[in-house]
Amino acid sequence: MKRMTTWKRTFLLHATWALLWGTPAAAVTPSNVTKVSRVTGATPAGELLPNPNQTHTNHDVHGTDLGIVWDKGGGEVFVLFGDTFGAGWCGNGGCGGGWRSNVLARSSDTNLADGLSFSSMIQDGPRHAKEILASRKVNFDEITVIPTAGVTIGSRHYIHYMSIHHWGEAGMWFTNHAGIAYSDDQGQNWVKHPTARWQNTPAWTNNFQMAAFVRNGGFVYMYATPNGRFGNVHLARVPETALLDINAYRYWDGNGWSVSQAAARPVAIGIAGELSVSYHAPLGRFLMTYLNEHRQAVVMRDAATPTGPWSGEKVLASGAVYPGLYNAFIHPWGNTGNSLYFVMSQWTPYNTFLMRATLAHDAHSDNLLSEPGFETQAATRVMAPWYLQGSGGVDRALGNARSGQDNGFVYASSGWNALKQSVVVQPYTDYTLRGWVRSSTNNTAGYFGARGPGNGPILGEVPFGALGAYTEQVVHFNSGPNALIEVYGGLWADNGVTWMQLDDVSLTRGSNLIHQAGFEQQSTNNATSPWYTEGKAGIDRGLGHARTGTNNAWARNDTGWNAVKQEVAVTPNTQYTLTGWVKTSTNHADGYFGARLLRGGPILNEVRFAQPLGNYTQLSVSFNSGAQHSVEVFAGMWANNGDTWIQVDDLTLTRN
Known part of the structure; x- marks a missing residue:
């Protein structure tokens, strides 16, 4: 966008807030x-609680809720x-x-x-x-x-x-x-x-x-x-x-x-x-x-x-x-x-x-899973949010846990037996699943992973055999088109009575906060959520213009401001680095890559690329989010020299 002098004042103000309030809360x-x-x-x-309102006599409210x-x-x-x-x-x-x-x-x-x-x-x-x-x-x-x-x-x-x-x-x-x-x-x-x-x-x-x-x-x-x-x-x-x-x-x-x-x-x-x-x-x-x-x-x-x-x-x-x-x-x-x-x-x-x-x-930090250590499971076999397929339950204070007192287990002589939990994810986003597993000496077909909802397609998993001591299992996967997934740990009991114990499971999102960062999931030539455009812009799909993959974004016009942009959720008073790859027409002279407040608000920081970029060139800019929980990242240009274009691909936004 057109460069403004206000970004310097805004950035300094946000930096001051960061000093006052310290690092972002966990x-x-x-x-x-x-x-x-x-x-x-x-x-x-017999009730000894204070009762300052006496609503039964003062307001004829004897029973109520909410x-x-x-x-x-x-x-x-x-x-x-x-x-x-x-x-x-x-x-x-x-x-x-x-x-x-x-x-x-x-x-x-x-x-x-x-x-x-x-x-x-x-x-x-x-x-x-x-x-x-x-x-x-x-x-x-x-x-x-x-x-x-x-x-x-x-x-x-x-x-x-x-x-x-x-x-x-x-x-x-x-x-x-x-x-x-x-x-x-x-x-x-x-x-x-x-x-x-x-x-x-x-x-x-x-x-x-x-x-x-x-x-x-x-x-x-x-x-x-x-x-x-x-x-x-x-x-x-x-x-x-x-x-x-x-x-x-x-x-x-x-x-x-x-x-x-x-x-x-x-x-x-x-x-x-x-x-x-x-x-x-x-x-x-x-x-x-x-x-x-x-x-x-x-x-x-x-x-x-x-x-x-x-x-x-x-x-x-x-x-x-x-x-x-x-x-x-x-x-x-x-x-x-x-x-x-x-x-x-x-x-x-x-x-x-x-x-x-x-x-x-919270020692579990940003773990997206509920009940990761099974510690508040009551006296039933398994309680929500964990669900059991086949035979198993929860060991309560039996000395089998990796940490705390409790752990989950499966125990069976046939078929597939697993502990699983459903969780919300962001589509087409990278995640890491971790968990600690121990199993019987005759186990040959254990699996720990993530899949689509309702026993859907496997997104990523690791096999495990006999594990005499708790051993960490790690799975990296992309959520694909799913907004809900299942994580699971289980085994096929093919060799008689077989068991697995599971504890301390975690699911965390990848570091890149840009969604559809390479535009590969864009299904039309017009940008769709989470990408938006200003002026004339859209998506090149399979045209050979991408830096990686098959798609990239573009902006092209002979007048005005033209850009691709995305709203991204951020933590207030936090430093971020935005990077992306840009290529331009030979007459390009006035482009900007950066972050600003929503709805065309003040710029938090941006880098200007005034010269033509004949090949994809990496641009990088750092900014502080200030008081915001959402910012808008953008790449665009002013078309002041006739027919002008830029192409954009492979963006990342990471917390410093």
Whole structure:
């Protein structure tokens, strides 16, 4: 692009931020989870928790759940609840009289260490919390309207909600649609927008029925799941100013942002229910929490960027300790130091509680697999996220583990037997899978690797035979077109009773952050996600112009700015190096290769190539990401001398 003097000022500012905040934060893991206070309901006999709100007498809220918290501005947060029951509450679960589909509280409490106190609740009469989003309350039509997320932009407040058609078995419900409501009077009255909706399918499979909102970089990111608690997590985003414009949403397709909702691919694999996502600024990590029904636990994932890669699940709170638990809605003011405050529901008391956890450095770093050492597997053969094919289970404190107390195993006298786990990946991206394996002396057909979902094609694997001691197995592979893969360790039991033990498994992404860096997966002459163009540009496919492979990108015109570009997720306050190979026409005189902020924002750094490049020439530029979680990398030229062109191939972006 045309060179600007602002990049120097921007770069210096970002470098200063990096000095102030130090090196980018690494992955974190929760511990020391405690119940701080009761948020709603009456204190039962024997409970010693603080109960600052006394909602049963002050607001006729005897039983309720959820507790979605967001910063509403003006020194307050909103706290939003689901189905709520009054003096006629049945006293066990969500049932009884005084039913309201949802109620809303306000809080200015900044000292969460002693509980979460309300300033007030939105009321429709003295001491009576108001239902803010009406529902028909007709089963198999619209039995209730449940909020799932909230966000405030300027002076307007927004709620994401789901219209429930009917309830199913435990953890299952069926929605008519999801939608957005808004309030312009501090939450007293709300309007369900008529077109800001995601209609469910006849088969109840729309992926955007329950949501969590995060503001970042001028966008609202909307993480979403299908109705119920058993779906994967998908992602969309929209400019803050267009939250009610359904056509302004763009959907993460595994590589970039698509206008097509059908193109959406997961950012995290379920089993996920009642999402909450927040950015923990002091630790520099995005945090995602949800209920994993199969694990009977509220779990946490973390990531450096909104699109991930998201870490494996880490148990935040267990149903064994807190029976009937669900949801963990993060309090935005609780993300201080190494603390995490969240509101959690329990079904049997059907009320909400403020919880606190400590976040510490995760020794597993950016491992994308959940439960890598099998350490929180309960007393069943194998629990999610690991699944068993054939015969096997988990050794618990039997002295067979490589580290910790537990390990996985298979043990059989015939057939294929394996431990496996599904995980979200980025298509056409390099990964490294590692794991430690020990096996019986008669094993001759063991395999450790990765393949497509549902026992799909093998992407990479290593064979192993008899291993008397734990031995590390390493597999390098490319994910190909897959957004989901399976990793596995297993064996064919062809020689009688045969066994394998597996421990300390990890999956990490390769270092190059550019997607489709050589343009080989571009299937048309027009650039497609994750590549975009400005002016006249596109893809040379099989024309013999590539530096390597068969494809390359080009820009060509006789006027104006023409470029290829890609949005790339980065870690804030981090130094990166961008390299690429460029060739130009003989009349070329004004080209630029670099990184800038999104939507044509200030340049972070660039290198100018003013002379013709008759052969592919490597260009390199370093920059600091500053406060950004996404940047735009570009290669382009000003066509000021008639018909001018550049060709681009083999880009890399790596963290220094």
